[in-house]
Amino acid sequence: MTSGPVPTPRQVSNAFHEELHPGQQSAFISWLAFTITFITVRVITHKIRAGKGRLHNVSVGGVHLHHYMWGILTVSTVGGVALRGEDRLRRHPLVATAYGAGLALIVDEFALLLDLSDVYWAKQGRQSVDLAVGLISTTGTVLVGMPVIRRLRREGKG
Numbered sequence: 001m002t003s004g005p006v007p008t009p010r011q012v013s014n015a016f017h018e019e020l021h022p023g024q025q026s027a028f029i030s031w032l033a034f035t036i037t038f039i040t041v042r043v044i045t046h047k048i049r050a051g052k053g054r055l056h057n058v059s060v061g062g063v064h065l066h067h068y069m070w071g072i073l074t075v076s077t078v079g080g081v082a083l084r085g086e087d088r089l090r091r092h093p094l095v096a097t098a099y100g101a102g103l104a105l106i107v108d109e110f111a112l113l114l115d116l117s118d119v120y121w122a123k124q125g126r127q128s129v130d131l132a133v134g135l136i137s138t139t140g141t142v143l144v145g146m147p148v149i150r151r152l153r154r155e156g157k158g
Contacts (some may be wrong), residue, residue, distance in 0.1 A: 027097040033100030071105025
C-alpha cells in the first residue's frame with residue numbers, strides 16, 4: 001500500500017483555516033489538547049509510580065495535590081475568559097488548548113472525584129480511562145460527523 005506525499009505544515013494550516021470555521025477550530029484544538037494531555041498524564045503517572053524519571057508527586061504540608069485540582073483551576077480560568085473576555089480572547093487557540101488540557105486532568109482522576117477516595121491505581125481507577133476514551137470517541141465522532149448531520153437536517157426540512 002502506497003500513500004501520497006506528506007502534506008507540508010503550510011498545507012495543513014491552510015486546510016485547517018479554510019475548511020473549519022473558528023468554532024470548529026477551537027473544538028478541534030480542545031479535542032487534540034485533551035487527547036495529548038490525557039496520554040501524557042497517564043505516561044507520567046505510570047513513571048512516577050514505577051520510580052522512573054525525575055518527576056514525582058507534588059505535596060504541600062504532607063498532602064498530595066492531585067492533578068484534577070490543576071484541571072479544575074485551568075477550566076475555571078477558561079470559564080472566566082469565556083464569560084468576561086473579549087471575543088478575540090475567547091477564540092484564541094491557547095484558550096482552546098487550556099480547556100482541553102484542563103478537562104483531561106480532571107477526567108483522568110474522575111474516579112477519585114466520584115468516590116472521594118484515592119482509587120487511581122485500583123480497579124475503580126479504570127473508570128477514568130473508560131470515561132476519557134468515551135469522551136474522545138464521542139467528540140471525534142461528532143466533530144467528524146457534523147457536515148453529515150447538517151446535510152441531513154437540511155434535507156429533512158426540504
